[in-house]
Amino acid sequence: MADEVTDTEELPATPTRFATEQPAVWEAYGDLGKACSDAGPLDEETKRLVKLALAVGAQSEGAVHSHARRGLDEGLDSETLQHVATLSITTLGFPKAMAARTWIGDVIDEE
Known part of the structure; x- marks a missing residue:
């Protein structure tokens, strides 16, 4: 999925650090992004x-x-x-x- 935020490989330092410190929040954020993306008909x-x-x-x-x-x-x-x-x-x-x-x-x- 194009907007998935679970991969921190190319992120700036601050969100990478946040993802490391708060993995459950980061995962939930990624899940929300996927759900929002999948919620409608846009290509x-x-x-x-x-x-x-x-x-x-x-x-x-x-x-x-x-x-x-x-x-x-x-x-x-x-x-x-x-x-x-x-x-x-x-x-x-x-x-x-x-x-x-x-x-x-x-x-x-x-x-």
Whole structure:
């Protein structure tokens, strides 16, 4: 499953440490993510784009990086990911959309 959070191999230090210190909570969190993902009819690509859009709306740089990285790993192209940020201009405002484009660009540039 694309959003499973039980694997800590590629996570930043803080969530990795949390998963080690609180394995039952981490496992429950992963189970909740899977249940939420399985609860509706959206396909995997749409779910990834929605998660990216939610991260953009929350102005969470780390989550934008994570969902952009996962999107690329799942075969989404950079134009599609950047389009999510462009769509946010009229809802979130130009400065926040440009921040999101920068964060998505960080991940694209890593590739």
